[in-house]
Amino acid sequence: GAVVSQHPSWVICKSGTSVKIECRSLDFQATTMFWYRQFPKQSLMLMATSNEGSKATYEQGVEKDKFLINHASLTLSTLTVTSAHPEDSSFYICSASRTGIPYEQYFGPGTRLTVT
Amino acid sequence: AQRVTQPEKLLSVFKGAPVELKCNYSYSGSPELFWYVQYSRQRLQLLLRHISRESIKGFTADLNKGETSFHLKKPFAQEEDSAMYYCALSYQGAQKLVFGQGTRLTINP
Numbered sequence: 001g002a003v004v005s006q007h008p009s010w011v012i013c014k015s016g017t018s019v020k021i022e023c024r025s026l027d028f029q030a031t032t033m034f035w036y037r038q039f040p041k042q043s044l045m046l047m048a049t050s051n052e053g054s055k056a057t058y059e060q061g062v063e064k065d066k067f068l069i070n071h072a073s074l075t076l077s078t079l080t081v082t083s084a085h086p087e088d089s090s091f092y093i094c095s096a097s098r099t100g101i102p103y104e105q106y107f108g109p110g111t112r113l114t115v116t
Numbered sequence: 117a118q119r120v121t122q123p124e125k126l127l128s129v130f131k132g133a134p135v136e137l138k139c140n141y142s143y144s145g146s147p148e149l150f151w152y153v154q155y156s157r158q159r160l161q162l163l164l165r166h167i168s169r170e171s172i173k174g175f176t177a178d179l180n181k182g183e184t185s186f187h188l189k190k191p192f193a194q195e196e197d198s199a200m201y202y203c204a205l206s207y208q209g210a211q212k213l214v215f216g217q218g219t220r221l222t223i224n225p
Contacts, residue, residue, distance in 0.1 A: 004159075032211065041125070043202065043217045044160075093160070102206040102213050103150050107160040 003027055004096045006108035013084055013115055020080045021111045023094030029074035030096035034105060035067075038091040050077055051100075084115040118143045120205050120216035128222045129193050137188040137219050139177075139203030147205045149179055149186040150213070154200040163188075163201070173197070193223045 003026040013019045023033060032051050036044040048064075050056035050071035058064045066088075068080040077096075081088050091112050095105035119142045129135050141147060151163040164172045166179040166186060177188045186203060203216040 034212065043215045046212055046214075049211055095160075100211060102211060103148065103162060103165055103204075105162075105213070109159050 002106040004106045004108040010112040018082045023077045025096040028098045032097045032100045033077040034095045036093040122216035135193045139186045147207045150204045152202040195223045198223045
């Protein structure tokens with residue numbers, strides 16, 4: 001149990017376009033979902049925390065107008081990278097928690113975004 | 117600000133040798149510390165948490181508040197222990213984890 005999926009697993013888009021990444025909790029209801037960004041050979045950087053039905057809380061330095069997060073249901077959260085640029089190329093990982101307790105996060109496999 | 121430091125990006129030991137992955141943190145209050153592991157081509161998963169004081173896959177970690185450390189140890193490394201290990205911190209009132217930079221552990225046969 002406690003499986004989190006992400007779609008797509010990898011995506012290539014042109015500069016200036018927007019791309020949406022989905023994060024789903026397959027067998028549990030996630031009260032809280034987290035979005036991370038991971039640069040090559042670096043750690044996971046938390047971008048934002050979202051609770052179902054409310055606005056996401058963004059970490060300092062993360063542009064909320066560029067990285068739109070929607071957590072419309074207890075099993076789905078989406079991250080939309082708007083007007084993507086090459087510097088947005090990265091590995092994006094989501095995680096979900098059924099309890100909201102930080103360490104009780106189940107991680108998705110990640111999405112590799114390449115902006116050309 | 118809360119910070120987690122893993123001083124070694126890479127660590128290589130031989131099978132059967134002891135292994136210690138270092139983790140230091142900065143937080144003035146009482147944190148919760150965790151170790152996460154990511155095996156090749158798999159997703160990140162929780163390995164152990166300090167509060168449970170348990171041994172998982174032969175690994176243990178003790179929280180040393182005086183040294184603000186939470187080193188991960190295993191007396192006899194196995195090849196299947198090769199993975200990326202992340203130390204992470206959480207604290208009261210925070211609905212998030214703060215991750216260290218990670219250490220890539222390689223166990224040589």
